[in-house]
Amino acid sequence: MADQYISIRNLKFLLFEHFNLTDINRLENFKDYDQESFEMALAAAKEIGDQHLFPHYQIMDKEKAYFKDGEVITHEKLIEGINAIAEGGWIGAAFPYDDGGQQMPLGLLTACQFIFHSANANISCYPFLTQGAANLIRTFGSDDLKNSYLEKMMSGEWQGTMALTEPQAGSSLSDLTSSATPTDQGHYLIEGQKIYISGGDYKDVDNVVHLLLARIKGAPAGTKGISLFVVPKHRNVNGEYISNDVTTAGIYGKMGQKGYVAAHLMLGEKEDCHGYLVGEPNNGLRYMFQMMNEARIATGLVAAGNTSAAYYAALQYANERPQGRKPGQKGTTDPVLIIEHADVRRMLLYQKAVMEGSIALLLYCSNLGDLEMYGEGAEKARAHQLFELLTPIAKSYPSEAGTHAVSYAMQCLGGAGYTDDFPVEQYYRDIRINSIYEGTTTIHGLDLLGRKVMMHGGTAFKFLIEEIQVTAKKAADHPALASNTSDLIAVAKSLHEVTIHLGKLASTESPEVFLSDATLYLDYFSLLVISWQLLGQAITASAALKNDSSETDQAFYESKLITADYFFEYELPKSRALHKRLISENRITLNLKNHHLQ
Amino acid sequence: MKLLVCISKTPDTTAKIAFTNGDTEFNEEGVQFIMNPYDEWYALVRALELKEAAGGSVTIINVGTSANDAVIRKGLAIGADDAVRIDADPKSSYFVAKQIAAYAADKEFDVVLTGKETIDFNGSEVGGMIAEALDMPFISYATHLEMDGNVAKITRDIEGGAEVAEVSTPFTLSASKGLAEQRIPNMKGIMMSKRKPLNVVAPVEISDPSKVVGYTLPDAKESVKLVDPENMTELVRLLHEEAKVI
Numbered sequence: 001m002a003d004q005y006i007s008i009r010n011l012k013f014l015l016f017e018h019f020n021l022t023d024i025n026r027l028e029n030f031k032d033y034d035q036e037s038f039e040m041a042l043a044a045a046k047e048i049g050d051q052h053l054f055p056h057y058q059i060m061d062k063e064k065a066y067f068k069d070g071e072v073i074t075h076e077k078l079i080e081g082i083n084a085i086a087e088g089g090w091i092g093a094a095f096p097y098d099d100g101g102q103q104m105p106l107g108l109l110t111a112c113q114f115i116f117h118s119a120n121a122n123i124s125c126y127p128f129l130t131q132g133a134a135n136l137i138r139t140f141g142s143d144d145l146k147n148s149y150l151e152k153m154m155s156g157e158w159q160g161t162m163a164l165t166e167p168q169a170g171s172s173l174s175d176l177t178s179s180a181t182p183t184d185q186g187h188y189l190i191e192g193q194k195i196y197i198s199g200g201d202y203k204d205v206d207n208v209v210h211l212l213l214a215r216i217k218g219a220p221a222g223t224k225g226i227s228l229f230v231v232p233k234h235r236n237v238n239g240e241y242i243s244n245d246v247t248t249a250g251i252y253g254k255m256g257q258k259g260y261v262a263a264h265l266m267l268g269e270k271e272d273c274h275g276y277l278v279g280e281p282n283n284g285l286r287y288m289f290q291m292m293n294e295a296r297i298a299t300g301l302v303a304a305g306n307t308s309a310a311y312y313a314a315l316q317y318a319n320e321r322p323q324g325r326k327p328g329q330k331g332t333t334d335p336v337l338i339i340e341h342a343d344v345r346r347m348l349l350y351q352k353a354v355m356e357g358s359i360a361l362l363l364y365c366s367n368l369g370d371l372e373m374y375g376e377g378a379e380k381a382r383a384h385q386l387f388e389l390l391t392p393i394a395k396s397y398p399s400e401a402g403t404h405a406v407s408y409a410m411q412c413l414g415g416a417g418y419t420d421d422f423p424v425e426q427y428y429r430d431i432r433i434n435s436i437y438e439g440t441t442t443i444h445g446l447d448l449l450g451r452k453v454m455m456h457g458g459t460a461f462k463f464l465i466e467e468i469q470v471t472a473k474k475a476a477d478h479p480a481l482a483s484n485t486s487d488l489i490a491v492a493k494s495l496h497e498v499t500i501h502l503g504k505l506a507s508t509e510s511p512e513v514f515l516s517d518a519t520l521y522l523d524y525f526s527l528l529v530i531s532w533q534l535l536g537q538a539i540t541a542s543a544a545l546k547n548d549s550s551e552t553d554q555a556f557y558e559s560k561l562i563t564a565d566y567f568f569e570y571e572l573p574k575s576r577a578l579h580k581r582l583i584s585e586n587r588i589t590l591n592l593k594n595h596h597l598q
Numbered sequence: 599m600k601l602l603v604c605i606s607k608t609p610d611t612t613a614k615i616a617f618t619n620g621d622t623e624f625n626e627e628g629v630q631f632i633m634n635p636y637d638e639w640y641a642l643v644r645a646l647e648l649k650e651a652a653g654g655s656v657t658i659i660n661v662g663t664s665a666n667d668a669v670i671r672k673g674l675a676i677g678a679d680d681a682v683r684i685d686a687d688p689k690s691s692y693f694v695a696k697q698i699a700a701y702a703a704d705k706e707f708d709v710v711l712t713g714k715e716t717i718d719f720n721g722s723e724v725g726g727m728i729a730e731a732l733d734m735p736f737i738s739y740a741t742h743l744e745m746d747g748n749v750a751k752i753t754r755d756i757e758g759g760a761e762v763a764e765v766s767t768p769f770t771l772s773a774s775k776g777l778a779e780q781r782i783p784n785m786k787g788i789m790m791s792k793r794k795p796l797n798v799v800a801p802v803e804i805s806d807p808s809k810v811v812g813y814t815l816p817d818a819k820e821s822v823k824l825v826d827p828e829n830m831t832e833l834v835r836l837l838h839e840e841a842k843v844i
Contacts, residue, residue: 032789036668040675040788047782089785102785550628 002313021107045112049119052084060259081123086156110366117305122259133160140279163212178214190275191268200263228284229275245273256429296395303398303434304358310427311351314409347408357530358398385460392444397526399434445518538564599654636713639780640773674791675783686801691723699731708767729770741776
């Protein structure tokens with residue numbers, strides 16, 4: 001097991017020196033949060049990570065969850081970890097005081113969740129899934145639903161889920177067929193199946209509360225006929241909890257995240273599954289988007305956490321393992337540590353850049369979430385649009401590039417990395433799902449190009465370019481960053497040109513042509529956004545280096561400059577190839593016939 | 599029940615230790631500090647448990663500068679009702695004990711709790727000196743404590759076993775592992791901690807009979823030597839000539 005899974009120094013740099021997120025206390029909702037509160041919250045989260053999460057990461061994989069005699073058995077350490085997070089008040093920490101929360105800024109909550117997910121996402125995903133489900137009830141549910149469910153969910157006694165996917169309806173939710181039949185007692189009778197339901201059932205929790213999408217009998221076809229229901233595993237009848245006819249058919253054998261169950265649920269086999277409508281009929285998908293958008297940021301965060309933990313495992317190994325000699329050195333000399341080899345350094349820098357770029361973007365987005373929710377006027381509107389625009393990047397880049405980064409972590413360990421003597425092979429298996437969860441990368445490419453950059457007449461994209469220009473202006477005080485800054489501006493300009501070019505294709509050719517390479521557009525966009533995030537950190541570090549600082553701090557700030565430089569030299573140039581492809585008129589994927597793929 | 603818990607600030611266990619001012623002072627630059635675990639995990643939490651069972655109050659006390667306030671706030675976040683910081687540089691165990699005793703002398707605390715030692719100096723001195731100064735019984739290395747009215751039954755570690763002692767309040771004890779289970783502060787406690795009183799009081803005049811004249815670090819560990827398992831002669835030679843253990 002590695003010794004380290006996260007850099008608290010980096011988190012504090014981002015929170016306090018770079019983004020100055022404590023400034024959020026200028027908003028009334030966050031007035032109680034000063035730097036001391038931030039520091040104490042981070043320290044408490046790190047203690048939970050160190051004691052209740054990280055030590056159990058590997059054992060939860062080796063002794064994976066299983067299904068036996070109708071019950072889902074999870075590792076005994078799972079409930080201990082969930083309890084530690086719940087007792088810490090982390091489930092719903094961002095909710096208002098009146099709803100039992102602590103009005104915590106999302107920026108701070110994201111930083112703390114990053115600690116939990118880096119330590120062991122096989123545990124931490126459960127309580128934060130519950131948080132998302134509870135937030136749906138809190139936002140859209142009746143007082144009766146709030147009184148019945150929120151307290152037990154926020155205390156961790158009851159698990160919450162999002163129950164969307166069905167055997168015939170995955171990415172295409174408009175095809176879902178689970179039904180809800182109204183009764184004269186106010187509840188609905190639910191029938192159907194749900195698959196891949198994370199946290200969907202396990203023996204050690206008292207109840208599972210599914211936030212479930214179903215179609216009320218007679219509702220319109222497509223997404224406009226979908227409603228949202230609370231469907232508990234056990235329902236309350238005169239103070240006694242009885243079975244609610246929600247049966248677990250089994251759990252899925254997965255490549256990774258073997259401690260985090262994904263269940264197959266059968267609903268209403270005995271025609272006795274009660275569902276309780278949330279909000280208005282046929283508005284379910286709109287409500288569920290709140291949880292889905294939260295889950296998209298959470299998915300990026302889990303991936304960034306995985307990348308962080310794998311990076312520190314690889315870094316430790318590279319600093320301990322002597323192997324080979326540098327080119328030009330004689331075989332009779334002592335072997336060098338593998339961190340001395342240029343290509344190992346390249347791979348470590350890639351991991352570091354992906355992790356530091358990803359977590360910076362996620363914190364930036366979380367702060368936008370705070371401003372969107374509690375800011376005012378133009379600031380609020382701008383934050384809303386930027387948050388919407390950047391969500392596909394914040395979800396997809398940490399997932400896709402993170403998978404590549406963890407592959408590099410394994411490569412740094414050589415053959416040892418492929419064995420379960422070290423945790424990296426598990427990180428590699430665990431991170432892979434994040435490109436699929438909560439909308440595949442393809443879906444997010446379509447969302448970004450087809451909707452987000454075009455929405456509101458392209459103002460969100462314009463806001464982003466303005467933010468990039470602000471960063472470039474700050475960089476002017478740091479001559480060493482001039483070359484990278486001009487590269488960033490050039491890529492922003494090129495991306496803008498490509499966006500206009502693709503937008504025209506929607507009308508001059510077809511929507512299918514317009515969106516055919518949307519995933520590549522997402523890659524291009526991501527390279528720009530992550531470069532921007534890393535350049536911003538380099539500016540902060542460069543300014544800090546002008547002041548007196550300890551040797552340790554100097555090394556830290558220098559590492560920020562090097563990481564940004566690496567990304568601009570090795571990664572950003574890949575945008576040129578993407579640019580070439582995106583303006584090409586060769587429609588390879590559209591023109592081929594199915595029989596050409598054989 | 600009125601309880602006083604003495605807390606210290608110690609370097610994090612991963613801190614790099616260095617000295618300054620002619621090796622007479624610990625160099626705090628760049629060092630991450632934490633609350634001494636024996637004070638936090640065992641003394642403070644057991645005090646909170648006693649209060650939760652029988653009512654009363656838990657006050658935490660620290661001798662130090664404002665740099666210690668973050669550590670003190672953590673104690674409040676875990677659940678202490680209020681805090682006192684005696685605004686002085688904690689020069690020695692004697693100085694700290696005398697300051698705490700001077701503060702506590704007229705406050706009628708039923709139990710004064712300390713950790714069994716700090717994890718930096720490992721002196722195990724402060725608790726005994728406080729008890730002496732307050733003319734209280736002192737039970738050290740407590741691993742179990744039950745109260746029945748004003749009588750405490752305390753199990754304490756001794757060489758090779760355990761000893762059970764009975765003592766009436768007021769008394770002082772030092773806490774060992776096992777006395778309680780660590781509590782990590784929750785968010786509600788963290789946010790409440792800022793509203794709890796942290797009273798800063800001036801130190802009393804103390805004439806310290808001793809002073810530190812120098813610190814030294816232990817010798818650096820030597821690198822590992824790998825010996826071929828077939829070459830026992832070489833292993834014996836190294837153990838005899840270099841390690842000098844046989």
